[in-house]
Amino acid sequence: MPELPEVETIRKDLQYAVLGKPIRLVHTYTGRCVKGDLQRFSGVLRGNSITAIHRRGKLLLFELASGDQTLLVHLKMTGQLICQVTGGLIVGGHPMAKIDDLPNAYTHVGMHFTDGSILYFNDVRTFGYLSLVSSDEIEGILRRYGVEPLSPEFSWDVFQDMLSGRRTNLKAFLLNQSLIAGIGNIYADEICYRAKVRPDRAVDTLSSGEKKRIFNSITAILIQAVAKRGTTFSNYVDASGKKGGYLPYLKVYNREGQRCERCGDDFILKTRVAGRGTHYCQSCQE
DNA sequence: CTTCTTGTTACTGA
């Protein structure tokens, strides 16, 4: 499940791998996941090049040299962007070597660059998408996203304003992309654990101390996860096809029934909050 | 066979 740390890892990897390279041709293997007309999609990208890669929440934005349009890529749950690079390019400490099982049955797009590099989009469940949007549409799309939690704009004051007047539970609050952009199910649970607050707590019952711990935990957990290049729980891999390194650092997600590392005497519970699988320690979290 | 997985949005009700 690519959340902010996973998408940010891919963004940085791809900056090294594809920036400024002319696109020779675009292969749409299945016709799925590409929004709009396939011919137009390939036609716009052919001869173009990527001049910058941005991230907003879990959405990737590829700026094109032609300037009139932007390529949006959302990985949703099982999408992958994997780049096969010619030459010995090192990304994130890993060589971007030839990956011999690509393209596979779940490869929907292959973007071929003139130097021989190929960027593949794979998605088992086809929830993810690639979409070319005109520059005047971008603003409306980005307006739906809340503050970037790792930007200086995410201040204590801004955070308090988001909470005020709201009556939802903490889990739903953290998952709401129009408030804070980029937190998904894994890191929402990890943030609640670090802050010692139960995910099902109504946000209007939080003390100022609890709010402060949640605010600090959002930043701390996301920074740690970015530093470890994200969490591979099922399908996620970085742009060189490698797994993320944060899995051993998870304290609650995917640890149902295991002993809590912090209190040592209770076990991690799994319940359902805000319609999502939710993990916490009922001894440590109030 | 059923149930579970999650990011996002459509829809319902307050």
Place this chain on the structure above:
DNA sequence: ATCAGTAACAAGAA
């Protein structure tokens, strides 16, 4: 008008 809660989507694993 705004907010909250739930179902739906997809397809594979168990």
